[in-house]
Amino acid sequence: xxxxxxxxxxxxxxxxxxxxxxxxxxxxxxxxxxxxxxxxxxxxxxxxxxxxxxxxxxxxxxxxxxxxxxxxxxxxxxxxxxxxxxxxxxxxxxxxxxxxxxxxxxxxxxxxxxxxxxxxxxxxxxxxxxxxxxxxxxxxxxxxxxxxxxxxxxxxxxxxxxxxxx
Amino acid sequence: xxxxxxxxxxxxxxxxxxxxxxxxxxxxxxxxxxxxxxxxxxxxxxxxxxxxxxxxxxxxxxxxxxxxxxxxxxxxxxxxxxxxxxxxxxxxxxxxxxxxxxxxxxxxxxxxxxxxxxxxxxxxxxxxxxxxxxxxxxxxxxxxxxxxxxxxxxxxxxxxxxxxxxxxxxxxxxxxxxxxxxxxxxxxxxxxxxxxxxxxxxxxxxxxxxxxxxxxxxxxxxxxxxxxxxxxxxxxxxxxxxxxxxxxxxxxxxxxxxxxxxxxxxxxxxxxxxxxxxxxxxxxxxxxxxxxxxxxxxxxxxxxxxxxxxxxxxxxxxxxxxxxxxxxxxxxxxxxxxxxxxxxxxxxxxxxxxxxxxxxxxxxxx
Numbered sequence: 201x202x203x204x205x206x207x208x209x210x211x212x213x214x215x216x217x218x219x220x221x222x223x224x225x226x227x228x229x230x231x232x233x234x235x236x237x238x239x240x241x242x243x244x245x246x247x248x249x250x251x252x253x254x255x256x257x258x259x260x261x262x263x264x265x266x267x268x269x270x271x272x273x274x275x276x277x278x279x280x281x282x283x284x285x286x287x288x289x290x291x292x293x294x295x296x297x298x299x300x301x302x303x304x305x306x307x308x309x310x311x312x313x314x315x316x317x318x319x320x321x322x323x324x325x326x327x328x329x330x331x332x333x334x335x336x337x338x339x340x341x342x343x344x345x346x347x348x349x350x351x352x353x354x355x356x357x358x359x360x361x362x363x364x365x366x
Numbered sequence: 367x368x369x370x371x372x373x374x375x376x377x378x379x380x381x382x383x384x385x386x387x388x389x390x391x392x393x394x395x396x397x398x399x400x401x402x403x404x405x406x407x408x409x410x411x412x413x414x415x416x417x418x419x420x421x422x423x424x425x426x427x428x429x430x431x432x433x434x435x436x437x438x439x440x441x442x443x444x445x446x447x448x449x450x451x452x453x454x455x456x457x458x459x460x461x462x463x464x465x466x467x468x469x470x471x472x473x474x475x476x477x478x479x480x481x482x483x484x485x486x487x488x489x490x491x492x493x494x495x496x497x498x499x500x501x502x503x504x505x506x507x508x509x510x511x512x513x514x515x516x517x518x519x520x521x522x523x524x525x526x527x528x529x530x531x532x533x534x535x536x537x538x539x540x541x542x543x544x545x546x547x548x549x550x551x552x553x554x555x556x557x558x559x560x561x562x563x564x565x566x567x568x569x570x571x572x573x574x575x576x577x578x579x580x581x582x583x584x585x586x587x588x589x590x591x592x593x594x595x596x597x598x599x600x601x602x603x604x605x606x607x608x609x610x611x612x613x614x615x616x617x618x619x620x621x622x623x624x625x626x627x628x629x630x631x632x633x634x635x636x637x638x639x640x641x642x643x644x645x646x647x648x649x650x651x652x653x654x655x656x657x658x659x660x661x662x663x664x665x666x667x668x669x670x671x672x673x674x675x676x677x678x679x680x681x682x683x684x685x686x687x688x689x690x691x692x693x694x695x696x697x698x699x700x701x702x703x704x705x706x707x708x709x710x711x712x713x714x715x716x717x718x719x720x721x722x723x724x725x726x727x728x729x730x731x732x
Contacts, residue, residue: 270435271434321562330440331440332438
């Protein structure tokens with residue numbers, strides 16, 4: 201009997217979490233990124249992304265880039281602007297370049313205010329990405345992937361602002 | 367005129383040849399029919415002859431381009447990381463060769479500027495369009511203008527539909543190409559096909575196995591050891607890469623049997639090159655009334671052959687068919703088979719997702 205009561209409690213709790221989650225993630229703006237729908241893989245990816253995510257769980261855009269990648273270089277100022285305009289945390293993840301090359305370029309492009317991490321390609325591969333640049337937006341347990349150079353600044357800005365306001 | 371390209375990648379050859387050979391401590395298979403010697407123009411501005419490079423080195427070769435407007439292939443970045451995992455001594459014997467599929471844009475100057483982002487030891491290769499086409503064909507690689515509609519959009523990974531729809535606009539040509547990394551030994555033979563999803567440590571292990579082989583060659587020659595021994599160690603294994611590249615069959619043969627025999631056997635390793643598990647379902651051939659996969663099982667001291675169905679071969683793993691173990695039971699040859707006869711056997715598989723595929727493999731009677 202105690203067990204049954206416990207089970208019911210667990211079910212009710214789960215339901216309330218699911219309902220709450222649905223309300224929380226209701227964003228009227230259609231995401232310009234692709235939502236990954238594989239729950240199991242997401243859980244692993246989320247765990248790998250923990251070091252890149254802020255402690256307060258706010259929506260975060262992780263941008264994978266490299267010095268040699270021309271479209272990556274051109275979108276860095278746009279990322280800076282998106283962060284400022286929408287309040288979204290922007291996390292740069294540079295893959296494979298030397299620290300001095302990275303800091304020199306970020307200074308040149310006047311985006312040295314963005315948090316930047318030097319990494320190997322483990323997470324990049326784990327997310328099944330095969331080209332640069334690539335951006336990933338993490339909102340609670342949802343992972344959205346944008347492959348290639350960011351396009352349509354307005355749609356992206358509206359969407360990020362919407363995620364931020366929820 | 368500077369053309370802008372929108373490039374899209376495909377796994378046209380999905381040869382995810384994982385670490386099966388390594389864990390079993392056998393040499394990497396020789397992928398006959400993939401690769402060979404070629405000429406082009408190096409990023410140093412000098413004529414490039416591939417055999418000059420591979421004769422002393424282990425090569426990691428791939429196809430790409432530098433003029434990426436929206437998406438840059440990550441292969442060179444991946445190979446830089448693999449290269450950095452090698453010791454300085456190993457690095458001296460490993461070369462990374464980047465063959466452009468866009469010779470019009472990728473002049474030696476462009477290539478040189480680009481590969482310098484990575485490592486001074488990396489070399490880019492360009493050439494005339496004909497030379498590049500020849501190299502691409504030699505490696506059974508592929509690139510298409512998507513505007514030729516040769517590649518179905520459903521095969522394109524993670525690209526917004528909008529971008530694909532733009533293929534007819536002035537934005538430029540939409541390309542797809544092979545993203546394989548070809549691992550090539552110091553005799554110019556392709557030994558493994560990998561891609562940027564291959565765990566870096568696995569590729570490093572493969573490179574080291576080829577370096578060890580190369581070192582073995584040298585020691586043996588220097589010490590002038592009995593030639594038979596060398597031949598034995600470097601026995602050229604029969605290897606057939608199936609037409610779809612999904613499987614490779616190694617050391618496959620049919621032992622010669624007396625005339626009028628009603629049963630023969632087929633042996634060899636079936637390597638699963640795909641990224642998922644596959645099931646070996648059945649086999650058939652015009653040369654035999656029936657073929658079954660059997661395994662020899664010993665119970666109470668008696669060996670008995672048990673028919674196998676839907677045999678699992680994990681991703682990158684292989685099914686070893688050998689005397690005393692798994693084998694193809696070739697039932698009732700339709701006509702007598704003698705030494706050196708070739709027999710086509712069609713192997714039927716099913717992928718993890720339930721997709722069926724078949725591969726015709728030629729077995730030789732020995």
